[in-house]
Amino acid sequence: MPEGHTIHRLARDHAALLVGRAPMLHSPQGRFSDGAARLSGRTVTGIEAYGKHLFYAFAEDLLLHVHLGLYGSWTGGFGVPPPPRGALRLRMTCDRAWLDLRGPTACEVVTPQDRDLVLARLGPDPLLPSSDAVRAWERTSRSKTPIGQLLMDQSVLAGVGNVYRAESLFRARIAPRRPGHDVDRPTWDGLWSDLVRLMRSGVKAGRIITTAPEHRPRRGGPVDPADAHYVYRRAGLPCRLCGVPVASSVMAGRNVFWCPSCQSD
DNA sequence: GCTAAATGTTGAT
DNA sequence: TCAACCTTTAGCT
Numbered sequence: 001m002p003e004g005h006t007i008h009r010l011a012r013d014h015a016a017l018l019v020g021r022a023p024m025l026h027s028p029q030g031r032f033s034d035g036a037a038r039l040s041g042r043t044v045t046g047i048e049a050y051g052k053h054l055f056y057a058f059a060e061d062l063l064l065h066v067h068l069g070l071y072g073s074w075t076g077g078f079g080v081p082p083p084p085r086g087a088l089r090l091r092m093t094c095d096r097a098w099l100d101l102r103g104p105t106a107c108e109v110v111t112p113q114d115r116d117l118v119l120a121r122l123g124p125d126p127l128l129p130s131s132d133a134v135r136a137w138e139r140t141s142r143s144k145t146p147i148g149q150l151l152m153d154q155s156v157l158a159g160v161g162n163v164y165r166a167e168s169l170f171r172a173r174i175a176p177r178r179p180g181h182d183v184d185r186p187t188w189d190g191l192w193s194d195l196v197r198l199m200r201s202g203v204k205a206g207r208i209i210t211t212a213p214e215h216r217p218r219r220g221g222p223v224d225p226a227d228a229h230y231v232y233r234r235a236g237l238p239c240r241l242c243g244v245p246v247a248s249s250v251m252a253g254r255n256v257f258w259c260p261s262c263q264s265d
Numbered sequence: 266g267c268t269a270a271a272t273g274t275t276g277a278t
Numbered sequence: 279t280c281a282a283c284c285t286t287t288a289g290c291t
Contacts, residue, residue: 003272052273070273071285087285103285105274154274161272208272232272253279254273 002068004051004159005202008127010074011049012203014056014099017076018044022059023094028084035109036090039064051122051158055115063115069105076100122158126195127203133192140180140188147183148176149252160195164202166232166257167210168195175263176256182265215240231257 022043025036042058049055056064066072081098084091090101101107110118123139124131139156140147150156151165160168169176172191174183183191202208209228213219216227230240235248235257244261 006272067274068272069284070271071283072273073286089284103283105283152273163272165272255271 002052002072003161003164003199003202003208004049004125004127005199005208006206007052007054007068007159008049008199009203009206011047011054014074015047017097017099018056018092018094019046020044021094023092026091026093028088028091032090032107035064035107038062038109050119050128051125051154052161053118053122055110061112063110063112065106065108065110065115065118066101066104067106069103071102072104073102074099075102121155123154123156125158126192127159127199133189136192137185137188140183141185143180145180146177146251147174147180148178148256148258150180152252152254157195159199162254162256163208163210163229163232164195164198167208167229168198170230170259170263171198171210173263175260175265176251176258178265211240231259233257 020043022041025040027033027036039058039062042060042062044056044058046057047054048057052067054066056066058064076097076099078097081091081093081100086102088100088102089104089107092099124133124135136157140150143150148165148169151160151168152162168191171194172187174187198210207228209223211227211230215230216223218224218227231246234246236245238244239246239259239262242259242261244259246257247260248255248257250256
């Protein structure tokens with residue numbers, strides 16, 4: 001399930017399978033039949049991830065824009081694909097591999113101009129080397145909106161979701177409700193570089209792990225999912241650092257988690 | 266077997 | 279601020 005790290009990993013993996021090839025596209029579910037027909041048989045020239053958006057570039061300036069939303073997922077494999085099951089929005093097949101897309105918020109054929117419009121309303125993505133942290137700082141430092149809400153705003157910062165929000169704020173010892181203008185520049189720079197570090201490791205591992213080894217009950221071997229986070233979805237459980245119960249509330253319609261003792265307003 | 270919740274966004278109120 | 283969108287899964291019975 002998708003925050004920015006998932007999207008960038010998909011772009012990388014799908015590029016290795018598809019770039020230079022001309023896959024066939026189908027929509028067994030029927031909701032993307034027209035789009036699939038327009039793209040089917042065209043050569044894939046590149047795949048781009050920005051924030052939580054994916055753009056598959058096909059020959060002759062047509063792009064497939066995919067946003068997974070909350071439930072969307074890609075699955076895939078090599079060889080002959082299994083018979084379609086359930087609600088399958090899109091299947092792409094080439095000579096050696098297949099990819100299935102289910103439940104996306106967006107799956108549409110767009111032009112390069114459309115893509116530019118999408119990117120224009122996104123803030124810097126910590127996973128892109130070209131991203132400028134100062135651009136996001138200029139937004140947060142002038143805002144009285146809680147920093148926990150600003151981090152989730154894709155026009156401020158692209159690719160951060162609920163897990164990275166909660167975990168990066170814990171690691172920075174900042175309470176989510178602290179106003180944006182009360183996060184000073186050095187603290188912001190630290191938050192940004194921690195997000196870069198965490199999200200890069202998320203791409204590599206294919207999952208979000210934010211706890212340091214010394215803060216996990218069991219060391220060595222693969223990280224138990226129950227030990228991968230400090231506060232996300234740990235409401236009522238003892239803080240891994242101080243033992244005080246982790247708090248949660250709803251902020252702008254999303255659950256947010258923090259340690260009332262380790263993190264300050 | 267059923268229900269609620271989920272790493273998200275959009276558009277209406 | 280809230281419902282709608284869409285699908286899967288965890289946690290119940």
